[in-house]
Amino acid sequence: MKVGAGNAEIMFQKELFPLEGFCGIHDLPKVSVLVIEEAQKVAIVSIEIVMLWDDFIEKCRKAVAEITDTPPENVWIHVTHAITTPHAPGGPRIGLGGEVTEGKEDSEEAELLKKRESYENTIMHALQKAAEEASLLKEAEMDVGTGSCDLIRGRDIETPGGWWIGIDGTGESNETMTVLGFRDTDSNLIAVLLSYGMKPCVIDNSEMEKGNRLISADAPGLCCRELENSLGTTVLYCTAAAGDRVPVKTAWYDQVGSDGKPETVDLGVQQGIAFAREIAGQMAAAAEKIIDEAKPVRVNEISHKAGAFVWETKGRIPLQPYRELTFTSDGKKDVPVEIISLGSVVLVAGKPEINAITERQLQERSHYRNTLYLSMVNGGMKYMPDLESYHRISWESQASMLMPGAAEAFVDKAIKLMEEN
Structure with a gap:
């Protein structure tokens, strides 16, 4: 290397x-x-x-x-x-x-x-x-x-x-x-x-x-x-x-x-x-x-893979505390996913900022010893919070440009890239 x-x-x-x-x-x-x-x-x-x-x-x-x-x-x-x-x-x-x-x-x-x-x-x-x-x-x-x-x-x-x-x-x-x-x-x-x-x-x-x-x-x-x-x-x-x-x-x-x-x-x-x-x-x-x-x-090979998935976007809403709120889709957008593997280490790149729970879900499903997430790679997409964040109507879910479920879909796509030959 x-x-x-x-x-x-x-x-x-x-x-x-x-x-x-x-x-x-x-x-x-x-x-x-x-x-x-x-x-x-x-x-x-x-x-x-x-x-x-x-x-x-x-x-x-x-x-x-x-x-x-x-x-x-x-x-x-x-x-x-x-x-x-x-x-x-x-x-x-x-x-x-x-x-x-x-x-x-x-x-x-x-x-x-x-x-x-x-x-x-x-x-x-x-x-x-x-x-x-x-x-x-x-x-x-x-x-x-x-x-x-x-x-x-x-x-x-x-x-x-x-x-x-x-x-x-x-x-x-x-x-x-x-x-x-x-x-x-x-x-x-x-x-x-x-x-x-x-x-x-x-x-x-x-x-x-x-x-x-x-x-x-x-x-x-x-x-x-x-x-x-x-x-x-x-x-x-x-x-x-x-x-x-x-x-x-x-x-x-x-x-x-x-x-x-x-x-x-x-x-x-x-x-x-x-x-x-x-x-x-x-x-x-x-x-x-x-x-x-x-x-x-030991790093015998470096592998870079890139993909994306399509997810529904949502319109802007006034940012304030809510007890009840319905998120409404206003279109669709590609969400990029990339990985670089270095031996037992894999770097996962995305544009959005994610929550710690999504990082854990990614690490639990990864077969690599060390799985690291890099946010805001090759652009930004604000927040991509986990489903529970949307249920609580957190600030991150309000500010996100993506409808619920995107974080979970991101993990699925990243794991798929890791498992590809």
Whole structure:
């Protein structure tokens, strides 16, 4: 097996501000690229950004494919969904309920176009730089390790009027952190892939209305920086099943007010940054322990498979607590499913964010020792919650663009791909 890796900072320029309440930068997010070859060649890209639109993702896939000599269909562009990063100025984004909406900044059109060009060029430059580094492959072996990292909680909370999102909520959780380490023939690390179910939202939307937001890769990104410094290697963070999870500490959240209705608590950007640094240190410590105890896994062949299933979509509804609600179909949509198998490890990629219960169902039915889900790969589709989430009328089920049953159909399709010869 041969492996190459590289990363580069997304050097956002001053001309981008103000934008979406951002006024500056706390830490620069990164683009990281991992290329693996054994019969087939695949490239996994992790971009520490909130989201990217389909047209630009295709440009990114083609760029990585050309630079690393990887088939375009074998390139995965994963965004970590770091909330404390800006959407494209004036460009499309996935709004509440999964609707693709246009930006509504107050800038003049010419200024927006200038900001958008700067935004695109900055991300593409980092991507190309990281891909160039990753194109230099070395003979390698893979280690796999898992361990507990108790830094996430449920976000679904019950209010008198129905279910909403907050902190210290209920629901099934998965505190398992999985690390894939790739080492050269001298046992030096080439790259680390870190899979964990924490959405980068410790700082979240704090002080958006005041215009005090600072760009950050949030706790998972800061964790990667600590590991890169201590291990001297490229570290990719891949957000797993985090649809109904939140970090143990967050600076911006909803709670049930004295009137029984949701109310927002904003602890401020600086408190959010302090939380993010604290959690990043705890994540990094857990990851280093797992890396030290990881065991080698033989990879004789890499297999990439892709498929899709058709599912009914649903229209947008006002997001609020409900005790009763009927979901109504308004069309159909293809839901992509992809897998990459590496020995006893399989990576499962989807566009939507899923809940921990769906991740468990996927892992229970998989014949692979380690089954990892990567959300928001090659685009986003908002949430794909489990059936129980629809029964409770959770926030995720309201915001989903898919009718009930999609998560279960996704698991069926993924397992079918795993079992194909």
